[in-house]
Amino acid sequence: MADLDQLSADLLSRIGAAADLQALEAERVAALGKQGAVTQLLKTLGGMTPEARQAEGPRIHALRERVSEAIAARKAALEAAALERRLATEGLDMTLPVAPAAAGTVHPVSQVLDELAEIFADLGFSVATGPEIEDDWHNFSALNFPPDHPARAMHDTFYLQPEAGAIERLLLRTHTSPVQVRTMQSQPPPLYIIAPGRTYRSDNDATHTPMFHQVEGLVIDRDIHLGHLKWTLETFLKAFFERDDIVLRLRPSYFPFTEPSAEVDVGYTRVNGRRVLGGSEGWMELLGSGMVHPRVIQACGLDPDIWQGFAFGVGIDRLAMLKYGMDDLRAFFDGDLRWLKHYGFAALDVPTLSGGVGA
Amino acid sequence: MKFTLAWLKEHLETDADLETIVDTLTAIGLEVEGVENPAAKLAPFTVARIVTAEPHPQADKLQVLKVDTGSGEAVQVVCGAPNARAGMLGVFGAPGAYVPGSDLHLKVAAIRGVESRGMMCSVRELELGDEHDGIIELPDDAPVGAFYAVWAGLDDPVIDVNITPNRQDCMGVHGIARDLAAAGLGALRPTEIAPIAGAFPCPIEIRTDDPEGCPAFYGRVICGVRNGASPAWLQQRLKAVGQRPISALVDMTNYLMLGYGRPLHVYDLAKLSGALAARRARDGEEIAALNGKTYALDPSMTVIADDVEVHDIGGIMGGEHSSVTEATTDILIECAYFDPAHISRTGQKLGLSSDARTRFERGVDPDFVGPGLDLATQLAIAVAGGEASQIVRAGEPPRLDKQIAYRPERARELGGIDVAEARQEQILGRLGFSVERGETWRIGVPSWRRDVDGGADIVEEVSRIEGYDKVESTPLPRAPGVARPTATPEQLVERKVRRSAAVRGLNEAVTWSFVSEAEADAFGGSAWILDNPISEEMKAMRPSLLPGLLAAVRRNAGRGAANVRLFEIGRRYLADGERPTLGLVLAGERTPRHWRSGKTEEVDAYDAKAEALALLAAAGVPVDNLQSLPGASGVYHPGRSARLALGPKNVLAEYGELHPATLKAFDLDGPAVAAEIFLDAIPPKRDGGGRMRAAYAPPALQAVKRDFAFLVPAATAAGTLLRAVRGADRQAIASVSLFDVFTGQGVPEGQKSLAVEVILQPGEKSFTEAELKAISGRIVAAAAKAGARLRD
Numbered sequence A: 001m002a003d004l005d006q007l008s009a010d011l012l013s014r015i016g017a018a019a020d021l022q023a024l025e026a027e028r029v030a031a032l033g034k035q036g037a038v039t040q041l042l043k044t045l046g047g048m049t050p051e052a053r054q055a056e057g058p059r060i061h062a063l064r065e066r067v068s069e070a071i072a073a074r075k076a077a078l079e080a081a082a083l084e085r086r087l088a089t090e091g092l093d094m095t096l097p098v099a100p101a102a103a104g105t106v107h108p109v110s111q112v113l114d115e116l117a118e119i120f121a122d123l124g125f126s127v128a129t130g131p132e133i134e135d136d137w138h139n140f141s142a143l144n145f146p147p148d149h150p151a152r153a154m155h156d157t158f159y160l161q162p163e164a165g166a167i168e169r170l171l172l173r174t175h176t177s178p179v180q181v182r183t184m185q186s187q188p189p190p191l192y193i194i195a196p197g198r199t200y201r202s203d204n205d206a207t208h209t210p211m212f213h214q215v216e217g218l219v220i221d222r223d224i225h226l227g228h229l230k231w232t233l234e235t236f237l238k239a240f241f242e243r244d245d246i247v248l249r250l251r252p253s254y255f256p257f258t259e260p261s262a263e264v265d266v267g268y269t270r271v272n273g274r275r276v277l278g279g280s281e282g283w284m285e286l287l288g289s290g291m292v293h294p295r296v297i298q299a300c301g302l303d304p305d306i307w308q309g310f311a312f313g314v315g316i317d318r319l320a321m322l323k324y325g326m327d328d329l330r331a332f333f334d335g336d337l338r339w340l341k342h343y344g345f346a347a348l349d350v351p352t353l354s355g356g357v358g359a
Numbered sequence B: 001m002k003f004t005l006a007w008l009k010e011h012l013e014t015d016a017d018l019e020t021i022v023d024t025l026t027a028i029g030l031e032v033e034g035v036e037n038p039a040a041k042l043a044p045f046t047v048a049r050i051v052t053a054e055p056h057p058q059a060d061k062l063q064v065l066k067v068d069t070g071s072g073e074a075v076q077v078v079c080g081a082p083n084a085r086a087g088m089l090g091v092f093g094a095p096g097a098y099v100p101g102s103d104l105h106l107k108v109a110a111i112r113g114v115e116s117r118g119m120m121c122s123v124r125e126l127e128l129g130d131e132h133d134g135i136i137e138l139p140d141d142a143p144v145g146a147f148y149a150v151w152a153g154l155d156d157p158v159i160d161v162n163i164t165p166n167r168q169d170c171m172g173v174h175g176i177a178r179d180l181a182a183a184g185l186g187a188l189r190p191t192e193i194a195p196i197a198g199a200f201p202c203p204i205e206i207r208t209d210d211p212e213g214c215p216a217f218y219g220r221v222i223c224g225v226r227n228g229a230s231p232a233w234l235q236q237r238l239k240a241v242g243q244r245p246i247s248a249l250v251d252m253t254n255y256l257m258l259g260y261g262r263p264l265h266v267y268d269l270a271k272l273s274g275a276l277a278a279r280r281a282r283d284g285e286e287i288a289a290l291n292g293k294t295y296a297l298d299p300s301m302t303v304i305a306d307d308v309e310v311h312d313i314g315g316i317m318g319g320e321h322s323s324v325t326e327a328t329t330d331i332l333i334e335c336a337y338f339d340p341a342h343i344s345r346t347g348q349k350l351g352l353s354s355d356a357r358t359r360f361e362r363g364v365d366p367d368f369v370g371p372g373l374d375l376a377t378q379l380a381i382a383v384a385g386g387e388a389s390q391i392v393r394a395g396e397p398p399r400l401d402k403q404i405a406y407r408p409e410r411a412r413e414l415g416g417i418d419v420a421e422a423r424q425e426q427i428l429g430r431l432g433f434s435v436e437r438g439e440t441w442r443i444g445v446p447s448w449r450r451d452v453d454g455g456a457d458i459v460e461e462v463s464r465i466e467g468y469d470k471v472e473s474t475p476l477p478r479a480p481g482v483a484r485p486t487a488t489p490e491q492l493v494e495r496k497v498r499r500s501a502a503v504r505g506l507n508e509a510v511t512w513s514f515v516s517e518a519e520a521d522a523f524g525g526s527a528w529i530l531d532n533p534i535s536e537e538m539k540a541m542r543p544s545l546l547p548g549l550l551a552a553v554r555r556n557a558g559r560g561a562a563n564v565r566l567f568e569i570g571r572r573y574l575a576d577g578e579r580p581t582l583g584l585v586l587a588g589e590r591t592p593r594h595w596r597s598g599k600t601e602e603v604d605a606y607d608a609k610a611e612a613l614a615l616l617a618a619a620g621v622p623v624d625n626l627q628s629l630p631g632a633s634g635v636y637h638p639g640r641s642a643r644l645a646l647g648p649k650n651v652l653a654e655y656g657e658l659h660p661a662t663l664k665a666f667d668l669d670g671p672a673v674a675a676e677i678f679l680d681a682i683p684p685k686r687d688g689g690g691r692m693r694a695a696y697a698p699p700a701l702q703a704v705k706r707d708f709a710f711l712v713p714a715a716t717a718a719g720t721l722l723r724a725v726r727g728a729d730r731q732a733i734a735s736v737s738l739f740d741v742f743t744g745q746g747v748p749e750g751q752k753s754l755a756v757e758v759i760l761q762p763g764e765k766s767f768t769e770a771e772l773k774a775i776s777g778r779i780v781a782a783a784a785k786a787g788a789r790l791r792d
Helices: A002-017 A021-032 A037-047 A050-089 A108-122 A177-186 A226-241 A294-299 A316-324 A329-333 A337-343 B005-011 B018-027 B173-182 B232-240 B248-260 B340-350 B355-362 B366-384 B421-430 B455-466 B489-503 B517-521 B546-558 B605-618 B660-665 B718-726 B769-785
Strands: A191-200 A211-221 A248-255 A258-271 A274-277 A282-292 A308-315 B002-004 B031-036 B045-055 B063-068 B075-079 B089-093 B109-111 B114-116 B158-162 B206-208 B216-223 B265-268 B276-280 B286-288 B294-296 B302-305 B310-313 B330-337 B392-395 B403-406 B434-436 B441-444 B564-574 B577-587 B589-591 B627-629 B636-646 B650-658 B672-678 B704-713 B733-742 B751-760
Touching (some): A002 A021, A002 A037, A021 A050, A037 A050, A108 A191, A108 A211, A108 A226, A108 A316, A108 B489, A177 A211, A177 A294, A211 A226, A226 A248, A226 A308, A226 A316, A248 A282, A248 B018, A248 B455, A258 A308, A274 A282, A282 A294, A308 A316, A316 A329, B002 B005, B002 B232, B005 B018, B018 B031, B018 B158, B018 B173, B173 B248, B173 B421, B206 B216, B216 B366, B248 B265, B248 B366, B286 B310, B330 B366, B340 B355, B489 B577, B517 B546, B546 B564, B546 B577, B577 B605, B605 B636, B605 B650, B704 B718, B704 B769, B718 B733, B751 B769
Parallel strands (some): B206 B276
Antiparallel strands (some): A211 A308, A258 A274, A258 A282, A282 A308, B002 B158, B045 B063, B045 B089, B109 B114, B216 B330, B265 B330, B302 B310, B403 B441, B564 B577, B577 B672, B627 B636, B636 B650, B650 B672, B704 B751, B733 B751
16 A cells, blocks of 8 residues: 555656656656556556455556646646746737827818808708809809909909900809808708808908908898897807807898998907907907898899898908917918917817717 | 098988998908098197297297197297297197107196197198197187197098999999998988080090090080198098098099099190090000000000090099199090990009009990089089080980889798888889889899899898898708718828828828929929919929928928928829829938948938828728839839839829939939829729628638748849749639849859749649649749749
8 A cells, every 4th residue: 555655746846847748758657557556556457356446446447547636736837937938038018009090180271161161050050162263253253242342352352364265254252152142042941051152352461361261151031130140140259169158249230231230349358478269358250241131132132021130251260370379370271280280170079069069 | 441430421421330331241241351440549639728828048049938738838848840839729638648749648748948838730640641840820710728639620431441343333432331321221322413514515526436445535625723721621621531632623533533433634725735535545655644654565465545646544543744733724535435344454554553454344334424424513612613614425425224024932942031111112122123023023234333234133132231140051951861971082082191190100292383494303303383373483384293392301301301201192283184193202211320320321212112102002902913024213223113004005103213413303312212103093893792701711720831042143123933833823822922032142154043932722632742743843844934943
């Protein structure tokens, strides 16, 4: 009996001491191989008396079991150690930088256009467009500009060289208001539209560029009055600037295409030397508006005794500057990557009503 | 338009303070742009008397004064003015006072060893004029110790208002006063006109030969005038609003112009020969105008001329030759009505603005031609003496007898403001309108409001005086339910490609719609050239978005940013219309230097192709059906560019490496590639089935992959082979992709090896070996038709 215990202790100790998988395999063969010590013992069971077998059998089987387990455990330990050694040699410098992906941006003018479209969609306004190369009738006459209005002068309006044989000189639209005219002419009222786009005036100094962006708003319906205009502008500006303390001041003014006309001032507060819209520490002129002049409605083929409404116009670049803090209009059109990355918007900053119309 | 508070009060009887007046002006549409009180900066200066004046012991040109400032003890002042002398009254500034004209704060100082405790001031030091020859001398009755500005009548705030072009009546103080009176700020003082009867017939013939441009020309002569400096009150009025006093008679006309919006002109009778008539200018005529410039005139312009020459650009500016001087003894006063449109055209043509033009082109009150001449006579005699002739009235000013039918409910219906009928009548009455009430009101428009001609104008008058602040915010009607989408398909495409481009690492730029003609010419020329460009750089409407983007690439390169990925969405301006387009430019390196890749890789035409395809896919174009066709425009490298088309006709985009000549034209070193997507050519999405997707039916069996390597002539386009392979078995072939292009060892000269992977998708049953063999055979046969043979 002592022999069996001795054998067990010997085998387990040698297995535990096997230095590598090869030595372990030798131990396995020595114990469990055909000629192995445990195998030999198992073979002796056949020659035993039933009584002896009953007594010895479980002990020898238990020994085989112990040895198998010890080999498996040692194998796992040796493999784990080997893996650990390998991994220890495979280390990489995880501080090495990865290649940066080019980060694209959306121009602030486009972003603000999307914001406007979102806000005005909620108010029931769709987005209309029209040509930038316009004729005098759509840009001036239909909008009730008298024939000698100074805005028609060369120093305000860009004219195009006439095509050979053309009777009329075309021009670059000086405002988005011709879209009002085209919409009234082409669609039956009621009309609720905004018309954003490029506009042009012969102006070039620190705060004016010969090209700029404007958005026009137009409502033509039956019972629309100045109060609706006021509400629409308040609602729009509160949503756009994401502030409830936006205060408007309507001032009587003059535009040929509206009557009554109102210049709209927005209250601002000074924060760290910057004028921030909201409150009423001071007033900033922001947009022009009014009730569409009956002569304009008539020129567009509608009956001004039935249809009336309001129109307004505001600079998109200006809105962007006031909301996002750019101070140089000229930089909008330069394509300077530094500026585009600083003031541009991430591709997925899509303005939505649920997510907000600011980014 | 500037005026002072005191001047306003000549026309308006009011107790209102300055702040109320300023707020009211803005509220009724006369926007106040600034208020300045010249007395503010003169507050520290007082009237003082020089008691003694002794020579300075150390300096010949200085004197030591003892000055009585009214405070008791005499103050010692060192003074360098040659006119300083004992007994004289002047303006004193004590230590601590800020001297605006010298930009210094006075302090007690020793001047050449003598203490000086203040300063006697010159005109220039107080910014009251340019004189600096000596200190200000005040008359003997000036009260010592009084605030100088108050005593001198300078304590009169100057109000600057912006008059909108429709308000002819507010181009004079009187009209502004009328508006304020209507707004409840007091009562308009009536203008007292005492017509002066002529003592003798007018010695000169006055005519209008141009009743269109000058319908009325009234005039009279005043003999025996002395045209010296105008009285101090008049000079002060003019100076306060920034007008330079010239002489009594000229100042008189300016005073009436500013007071009543009524321009006048005064001629030196001695310089006129024969009759004075309004007529059209003749070709070749010119005039040396009062601003020192000479203007060439033409027959579209109305002038005032005698038998010899032109003396006045009618209603705009007088001539130097017949202007009044100190030597003038007899004058002719012109009070005329010029047609606004004529004035505007002439002024624009000559590029000449003047106070008279701004008023005539808005329209002056046609009923005020006679009274204007009466007022002018009155004031001319008051400031320069003389005796007036009878009046000559040539022609007649137009009558603007306008009547408007008006329903008072319109104030609410259009203005959104409830104003009681009685209140409406009161407002209109105060503004000079006549009101005849009835079911529909008949409203008579005053002669000074030619801008008013319909019900909407009356609504504006009523609501601006009542106050726009009383207009109640009223929500727009709102359709029930969630707001409907409003974007058009074109707008959706634009949004998708914009955001996709940004996702792909492109930066959106906005560049000018106009480029230089040279830049446009590099892109085939512009269909639209500006007649009056701001500069040569901004002269031609762009035929492509690329010139603007390339110029931006160049500017960025100039700032050290060589790797640029820019895009823009905007219009190209072609002869037949404005085309929405996306342009993109990639310049420099595709992959910057990095430790993983080792070296940089420069952009090439395939990068442009990749962007174009990705953006077209984002726009919903079935990109698998697109063909790359040769024939991109000449701005591209002829062998490294293509057009992307759906079918042979519908070109959706162009892309490629830019032609070296293009790079040179934009001063770029390259490499640069570009693409333009013609957004208007993208076919509209067929939206037949609504939002519902096709039923989901993934293939039941696994696909089979087979590789083929073909040899083709080097010139054969890979696309040709791929198309042929794809078409070999439409049923079984799910996709074909090219994974290797090789020339060199093992490939015969003049040929190239193209290796493709074909994915075969079995349907109900797995492919048998025989079926696979048959498909392979079809693929090889189809490739053979395209000139390819299977590589051994």
